[in-house]
Amino acid sequence: MVLAYGIMSVANWARHRKYEILETMQSIESSTHRRGLRLSNVVLLVVVIAFIVAVIFAANQNDIIGWMVVAVAGGWLILSLVSLMMVSRGARAVHKTARDFNSNIAAATAGGTVVDATDPMRDTKVDHSLKIVEVQKRVITEELARGIDQADFEMIDRALDTIEMTAHNARDMINPNRHNTSKPDADNGSNTITGDVIN
Structure with missing residues (x-):
């Protein structure tokens, strides 16, 4: 029982x-x-x-x-x-x-953005953006090498605009949420950048 x-x-x-x-x-x-x-x-x-x-x-x-x-x-x-x-x-x-x-x-x-290091599409786009910056730097260098009298300042301005736009797009690829943060990128690079130089 x-x-x-x-x-x-x-x-x-x-x-x-x-x-x-x-x-x-x-x-x-x-x-x-x-x-x-x-x-x-x-x-x-x-x-x-x-x-x-x-x-x-x-x-x-x-x-x-x-x-x-x-x-x-x-x-x-x-x-x-x-x-x-x-x-x-x-x-x-x-x-x-x-x-x-x-x-x-x-x-x-925490404020940081985790970027997947194995995104081949993003890596290709960033690599292409850096190539564009290199080409535009070469254009600016060639125009400045001609001298002040013969340099095409409109071409230099277009090259600088292209560099700025390319850098903006590349930063958006790396950190897509950077415009949604509480501390926006208000100056868009117009102020002096401060920090440590890393060699």
């Missing part, structure tokens, strides 16, 4: 286990999580004791029903072990996902 009551309590535990799992998943960082794991360990201990008692009663009475009770108790033991392992693994996965999500949110709000 005690064994049947133990098996019934394990069945009730299994029905209510899904609510404990949800509660455990929602409170991974809190003390409820630790309490849930302790409760799982206690319930697992009860199932192991019920299995041992069932084996002892079945061995003492040596009848078919006793061994059937042992099989049922063993099944519950295996089920509880598997569910405990799955819940623990799931809780660890949720914890890792939450930690990764929090670190991604922190990185996104």
